[in-house]
Amino acid sequence: MRKGNVYLLIFILALFGFALWSIVPLDRNIFGREGLRLGLDLKGGTYLVYQADVGDIEPGTEDEIMDGVQGVIGRRIDALGITESIVQVQKREEEYNIVIQLPGITDIEKAKEMVGLFTVLEFREQDAGGNWTAAQGTVNGEALTLTSRYFKDNTYATVDSYGKAYLIFEWNETGAQLSKQITTRLIGKQMAIYLGDEPLKGEDGRIIAPVVQSVIEDKGQIEGLSLVDAQELSRLLNAGRIDVPLGRWADKVFEPSVPLYERTVDATLGQDSIQKSIVAAVIGIVLLVIFMLVYYRLPGLVACLSLGIYGVLLLAIFKLVPITLTLPGVAGFVVSLGMAVDANVLIFERMKEELREGRSLAAAVEAGFNRAWPAIRDSNITTFIACIILIWLGGELGALMVRGFALTLLIGVALSMFTAITVTRTFLRLFIGSRTVTNLTAYGVTPRQIVRNTK
Amino acid sequence: MIDFIGKKRWFFFISWILVIIGIVSLVISQIQLGAPLQLGIDFTGGTSMILQFSSKVEQSQLREEMAKLGYEEARIQDAGENNFIIYTREISSDEARELTEKLGTELDSQVEIIDYYLVSGTVAGQTARNAIIAVIIAAVAMLLYIVWAFRRMPKPFRWGTCAVIALVHNVFIIAGIFSFLGWLAGVAIDALFITGLLAVVGYSINNTVVVFDRIRENVLRRIRTDFAETVNDSLTETLGRCLNTALTTIFVLLALFLFGGATIHYFVIVLLLGVIIGTYDSLCFSGQLLVVWEKRQWRELWPFTKRPA
Numbered sequence: 151m152r153k154g155n156v157y158l159l160i161f162i163l164a165l166f167g168f169a170l171w172s173i174v175p176l177d178r179n180i181f182g183r184e185g186l187r188l189g190l191d192l193k194g195g196t197y198l199v200y201q202a203d204v205g206d207i208e209p210g211t212e213d214e215i216m217d218g219v220q221g222v223i224g225r226r227i228d229a230l231g232i233t234e235s236i237v238q239v240q241k242r243e244e245e246y247n248i249v250i251q252l253p254g255i256t257d258i259e260k261a262k263e264m265v266g267l268f269t270v271l272e273f274r275e276q277d278a279g280g281n282w283t284a285a286q287g288t289v290n291g292e293a294l295t296l297t298s299r300y301f302k303d304n305t306y307a308t309v310d311s312y313g314k315a316y317l318i319f320e321w322n323e324t325g326a327q328l329s330k331q332i333t334t335r336l337i338g339k340q341m342a343i344y345l346g347d348e349p350l351k352g353e354d355g356r357i358i359a360p361v362v363q364s365v366i367e368d369k370g371q372i373e374g375l376s377l378v379d380a381q382e383l384s385r386l387l388n389a390g391r392i393d394v395p396l397g398r399w400a401d402k403v404f405e406p407s408v409p410l411y412e413r414t415v416d417a418t419l420g421q422d423s424i425q426k427s428i429v430a431a432v433i434g435i436v437l438l439v440i441f442m443l444v445y446y447r448l449p450g451l452v453a454c455l456s457l458g459i460y461g462v463l464l465l466a467i468f469k470l471v472p473i474t475l476t477l478p479g480v481a482g483f484v485v486s487l488g489m490a491v492d493a494n495v496l497i498f499e500r501m502k503e504e505l506r507e508g509r510s511l512a513a514a515v516e517a518g519f520n521r522a523w524p525a526i527r528d529s530n531i532t533t534f535i536a537c538i539i540l541i542w543l544g545g546e547l548g549a550l551m552v553r554g555f556a557l558t559l560l561i562g563v564a565l566s567m568f569t570a571i572t573v574t575r576t577f578l579r580l581f582i583g584s585r586t587v588t589n590l591t592a593y594g595v596t597p598r599q600i601v602r603n604t605k
Numbered sequence: 606m607i608d609f610i611g612k613k614r615w616f617f618f619i620s621w622i623l624v625i626i627g628i629v630s631l632v633i634s635q636i637q638l639g640a641p642l643q644l645g646i647d648f649t650g651g652t653s654m655i656l657q658f659s660s661k662v663e664q665s666q667l668r669e670e671m672a673k674l675g676y677e678e679a680r681i682q683d684a685g686e687n688n689f690i691i692y693t694r695e696i697s698s699d700e701a702r703e704l705t706e707k708l709g710t711e712l713d714s715q716v717e718i719i720d721y722y723l724v725s726g727t728v729a730g731q732t733a734r735n736a737i738i739a740v741i742i743a744a745v746a747m748l749l750y751i752v753w754a755f756r757r758m759p760k761p762f763r764w765g766t767c768a769v770i771a772l773v774h775n776v777f778i779i780a781g782i783f784s785f786l787g788w789l790a791g792v793a794i795d796a797l798f799i800t801g802l803l804a805v806v807g808y809s810i811n812n813t814v815v816v817f818d819r820i821r822e823n824v825l826r827r828i829r830t831d832f833a834e835t836v837n838d839s840l841t842e843t844l845g846r847c848l849n850t851a852l853t854t855i856f857v858l859l860a861l862f863l864f865g866g867a868t869i870h871y872f873v874i875v876l877l878l879g880v881i882i883g884t885y886d887s888l889c890f891s892g893q894l895l896v897v898w899e900k901r902q903w904r905e906l907w908p909f910t911k912r913p914a
Contacts, residue, residue, distance in 0.1 A: 191720075191868070398725050410728055412698065416719035419655065423866040434860030438853050445849065477869050478797060484861055485804065485876060488854030489811075495853070496815065499846045525818040528754050529811040535746045536807030540800060543739045552800045559804065 155583065158576045166459050169466035186469050187234065188253065189476035189554060192424050194417030195253035199410040200396035202246040207394060216246050219394060223250065247410065248396055253474075254417070271298035271387065272344045275336055282342055282349065287331035289324055296332055298343075298387055300325025305387045307380035315377040317384055319370055326368040336362045343383075352379040427480045434484060438491060446498050448592040449578065453494040456573040460490050464565055473561070476554035486562025489533070493570030496522040505590060511582045519575050526567065533563050609840040610833045613893035617906055620774060620890055627781020634784040642780060643787030645692070645795035648733040650726025652696045655868075656705060658687040659715035670711045674704060680791050684867040688719070692793065695723060720868070736799040740776065743803055744769055747810050754814070758821060763898050768813045771891035775809050775882045776802060782878060797872040805879025808854075812847060812887035819843050820892065832899050836892045844888065851884040 173186075190197055202219065204212050216239045227235045227250075236251040273296040274282040284295040302320040309315050321329050332341075342359040343350045349357045353376055360372045375383065397406035438457075442450035464483065468475055475483075501518030509517065540556035631641040646653050664683050671679045671691070679693040696704065698721055709716040724732075751765035758764060779802065786792035819839040829835045858880065862873045897905050 398727060400725070400727050408697075408725075409723065410725045412721070412723040414698065414718075414721040416717065419657075419719040423868070426864055426866045427861075430861045430864040431857075433864060434857030437856040437860065441849075441853060441856065477866060478800065478872060481861060481865075481869055481872060481876070482804075484857045485854065488850070488857045489808075491853040492850040495846050495849045499843075499849075503842070521822075524822075525815045528818055529814045531750060531754075532747055532810040532814055533804075533807040535750060536743055536803045536810075539739055539743050539746065540803055543735055543742075552796050555797075555800050555804070 155579050169462045173465045187472045187474045189474045190253045191415050191477045192420045193253045194415050194420040195255050197413040198250045200248045201398045202394045203404045274342045274344050285332045287328035289327050296328045305384045307384045315380040317372040317380045330367045333362050333366045449498045452577045456569045460569040478555035479558040482555040482558035490566030493526045515578050610837045616889040623778045627777045630781045630785040634788045637788050642784045643793040645793035646724045647796040650724050650729040653692045653722045655720035656689050657717045657719045767891050767894045771886045779878050801872050801875030809883030812883050813891045816843050816887045833896045836896050854880050
């Protein structure tokens, strides 16, 4: 029995040491250990949700296409050097949503500009009146507009030996058929590229409208652009190769590029929230520790020790999984601290009762743990149920904050069952086994109470 | 020994008053605002922003300027430190920037949007529906779980039902308080309110389960023959634990309320209220309800009936 306790203690200390090692330092990356991941409400950043217009897509291929869209957006964001970004596809009945989180982004204009590119680029030709209209062709008897969705994703900009820039591109099968029909018709005329109702413009502010010089079938090139324009355009075309427009539905009308949700938090507000949360957590914990020490004495001290271990382990889990910490997540963490104490309170109250009935310390500790267990188990399961429903419906509830809270609370409560049972019990057993403190007053029971209750 | 069961008519009386006030408030809100609770942009669609002014600005001034710029319907909350939270109709981030520039010139202050949040009206209705579904699913799941956990008792369904009635009673009281705050002070509920409510549901059931667990144990030990006395013993025995757990949680929540950020202010209030009411319900309501059911003393529920001789 005692040997088992020593092994358990070694295990707990090793775990604690590892957790401590992995969380220090909290905010930086050292030796490949990532910093604590902060959500955009703590770090500043942008959160965007768009609906996809999958109306033009062949039924049955939606999942595959949305995966493609997710990949394209992800690569684009990575190319901008934004780390820790998250791009997710949510399927809800027949609707597809794209969720984009850009933590730490300070240049909101840039994020928005990038978002504008999630729509499909359209090629246009000039009609007799000089107005730009969609360049169309017919494939399998269907009139289609030539858009960026028919590009292969290998568009690139290059410079020849004379320093002239080219944009090299390739169409897919449908694109090649359309391109052939359109360029045959437009030889010697201009074509422009539109994003919604705005034409793409070059560095010099002029519309990019190359003249068609030959019939383009599967492969082609655009020349006469500056290198910067060519590179920019290749980036746009690769990104604009997204097969579905993103925006939102409003009364059965699709509004491209308008987000369903948008949240932007300034980094200074996030910093302020972090400071306030830390102050709040420290004050709360100090109050908690004082209360536990005054009311439960020695077991209270043990509970505070195991609460310390709990806090360190929880932070290590947040860091290693990693779990993004949001402001409601901090609230969940704080609430879970309160609940972590609950299990200990249950056990100690039981222990006191057993001591009052005249049992020995060792017997009281064992009985306290054994008899408090069903209540701890049953009561925590109800919290699990609430958290699981929140995590499940959290995404649908809209705000990403809901999930943050539920997840931290769930992990916190689960972990608290481990620390309250295993850690506190091991400590208490060792304390009692070593016979350093045998005075029952240290356990919050006066001898008078024992006499009264044992009669 | 405290006589929890003997005073049950008083406790039921208090609960009736709280629930009735809550329902009255919900009805008043329904008449005044068209919804039982002041709905936030998560449920209606719209924009909320936190504006940070470089110099001191009065809320009344800001309201006036907003009205002049065509935002009469905007709700404005003072978040302290020259920060204001503004809830208004859907406006894009560009429009929001224009608005703040105008406000800045009019009020002679540098304005920055430090938090911008837009929710489309199209999804907001769905969110409201999902929130209601979430609360109902939670209640049913808790009921099933408690029926299962107390399956060795003669009538497990009663235990589950009592716990869930207590839960609904808590939700009504908290919803009542927030609807009161809604039509009185313009406090709106958001997705975090629902989150807090569900957490509170979990917490109050957690408390009730601890008490019921003790009742179950005492029933199986057969120390007393009378069920009411067994329940009273159990309540007395769990009193220390219930109060201490509530206190420890209240300590940390209070710290969060007083020193934490303004954006989760009302969320923390929901949690605080939930802990207080959840503790009250597990000591003074759910066990008493179980006794009434077991003994079929239905008249005890209604505080104004004469006690049978």
